[in-house]
Amino acid sequence: MTKRKPKISVIVPVYNVEKYLRECLDSLANQTLKSIEVIMVNDGSEDNSGLIMDEYSSKYDNFYSYHKENGGLGHARNYGVQYARGEFIAFVDSDDYLSLDAYKKMYQLASENQTDIVVGNVKRFNSTKVYGSGLHKKVFSDTIPKTHITKNNELIYDTTAWNKIFRREFWMKNDFKFPEGMLYEDLPVTIPAHYKAESVSVLGDFIYFWRAREAGDKSITQQRNDLVNLTDRLKALDLVDSFFNNAKIKGELKDLKDYKALSLDIPLYLNILDTADSEYIQIFMTKVSSYLKTISDETFRKLNAIDRA
Known part of the structure; x- marks a missing residue:
């Protein structure tokens, strides 16, 4: 806790993703913005995910492992927030990954415009291809340095938590918490956050890669x-x-x-x-x-x- 406060705290809930976890954590370990901390929360995994987490926390000084009983994605995210020290908070799903300059670009846009939230563009991918996200295409036609959902109504389609950084002071002031014990916990947080923010910056660059699970390995939301x-x-x-x-x-x-x-x-x-x-x-x-x-x-x-x- 004596270390300098990081620019971004990245919270990674982990549950039974040993097949994908290294790709996710490598994309965080190799970010061009070095002033980040990675808070990994093992949500009662039954595979080797917890061991992989511990491997990364041993290898990297800015990676931290926390292990708890299974409580679902919303609970794991809320649990991780209590350990966040950064100027901004971010969430990453443990089967996805980011471009290596994602947080550098997002932090720079936030700093230049003093916005509460920065949202970045998204691609989907599977084992054979990378393609556009239908959910996000209405939002990210271009970079918009400073806007708001009341000015840019299409932000109503920007409902995912993981393509964003949130100013920590803004997050704590509004006491945002993900609903626990349910799926689609992003929606009741991201839309109110968009509305309550003083302003939001939109980054048109593709920074987040959202995995589409394939036959036999579909996520619950699929x-x-x-x-x-x-x-x-x-x-x-x-x-x-x-x-x-x-x-x-x-x-x-x-x-x-x-x-x-x-x-x-x-x-x-x-x-x-x-x-x-x-x-x-x-x-x-x-x-x-x-x-x-x-x-x-x-x-x-x-x-x-x-x-x-």
Whole structure:
């Protein structure tokens, strides 16, 4: 704790990722910005992930290993934040990796513009190719030094925690915490953070590489036909809706938030109903029907005809 405060604290939750972990940690060890600390949180892994973590913390002075019982991704991230000393906080999923100049570019943009959050562009990848992220393409057409979600409404699509750095003072002031015990825990944090920030910088460069797991090794969030996947996605949308209601956010931003849910989030589950069981279908129909009652006619009419049907 006597070491100089790092510029960025990077929190890496780790759970059963021995196949991918070294690629992730190597991308952090070789960052061109050297003033970072890497806080690795072993969330009760049952493979060799914990041993790999300890190997890196032994090799690198700025890597730290913490081991705890399994509590899920949200809990592991929250657990790691308590050890963060940096000027900024970042999160990285342990099966992904970053470009080697990612944090140098992001920190420089944050410092030049005194922004609370910097968001960076994303690529997807698997064992055979690297390709664009459909989720992020609406946001990252260019670098924008200083903006806000109320000025650049497309930031409503920037819902992932791991392509960002957050000013630590801003994070602590707002007491941000990831929901625990559920999937899609990013949504209820990133959207309120975007709104509460004084300003946000958008980096058009590709800095984060998001793994698409393949057949036989799909992540939980890729298993759309799982009932928990459905109910947690809808719960995350409800939490975002509650924030909008409590903050009394209306107008174009609310309409775009609703349009995103109808055009992007819900169709992921609608389109697999032909293979779902009766319980899944019943929950989908009940919850989505209730949600549709909150949507304005104007927003609904913006959907493609097939989606409205």
